[in-house]
Amino acid sequence: MGIISSGILQTNLNGYILKNPIITASGTYGYNNEYSDFVNVSTLGAIVTKAITLEPREGNKGIRIAETKAGMINSIGLENVGIERFLEEKLKVLKDENIEFIMNIAGSTIREYVELAKICDENKIKAIEVNISCPNVKAGCLEFGTEENSLYELVNSVRNNYRGILIVKLTPNVTSIEKIAMAAQKAGADAISAINTLKGTQIKINCQNGEINKTIISGGYSGKGIKPIAVGAVMRIAQVVNIPIIGIGGIETLEDVLEFFAAGAEAVEIGTANFTHPNISETIIKELEEYVKINGFKDIEELKKELRS
């Protein structure tokens, strides 16, 4: 298989240049080099960190993950070390090991997001991904990402306080993802990533001697089952915005990646598949490079163009 550094996979996300379009998704890849037993993390296009909040969070109690037939449900509750410890401990490893990263940020109020954006700006963090699937405390538990005006206000406030690459990550739990995407673009986003998890529930039923025991987990559904929803979302968003889209949802193979490119994505993020195949991102990068070469494309841009024609 080819060497990963030949440049034919170079990807431009509105001025944010990645060596290849394969990124690992937030919450499935730790903060920096946690996967280094399996992968040379610095060869990836980028990793997205676990969501970082202003204060550390312990996350939810009880059962947090459940496997389903075509993916998983998680109810982690944004457990993370908080911005201070991230800057003190995690950032150094990212820099020392030359790992390209996008920082995923989350909050409950616009003030919290703005505070985080300012800190990222001061620390010259090159790219952030704004997780807008968090409850908007002011709007009474509505997620920021489900209402255009809240979304616009949030993204615009972050934009005014952060000069790096601003990626807005959309939730699929909406009526019109196109309207939300347009609001993100209008508010100054440099790129859009889609999709975050879908709302789902698993009820495990155990019956013994006529007595029923139920284990219920509600949370975000991810993995292979959501891929058609994600591809459809990317395709619809691509029709209404002109900023780059990063496709996310159920990616497990090179064919899945090509499908997202055909739908209009410039890059992709791989999430749940990392848990079962921790080296999947590196494998797909090698396969993608091989695919471009074997099929005689000049580079990945030519392949994407052909896939969309």
Ligand SMILES: Cc1cc2nc3c(=O)[nH]c(=O)nc-3n(C[C@H](O)[C@H](O)[C@H](O)COP(=O)(O)O)c2cc1C
């Ligand atoms: C265990 C777990 C934790 C996640 N944590 C975050 C998070 O902190 N921030 C975020 O924006 N998305 C988070 N996600 C969503 C993923 O980044 C991704 O958008 C989603 O899982 C769909 O991709 P996939 O089907 O490839 O997993 C998480 C997903 C999983 C499975």
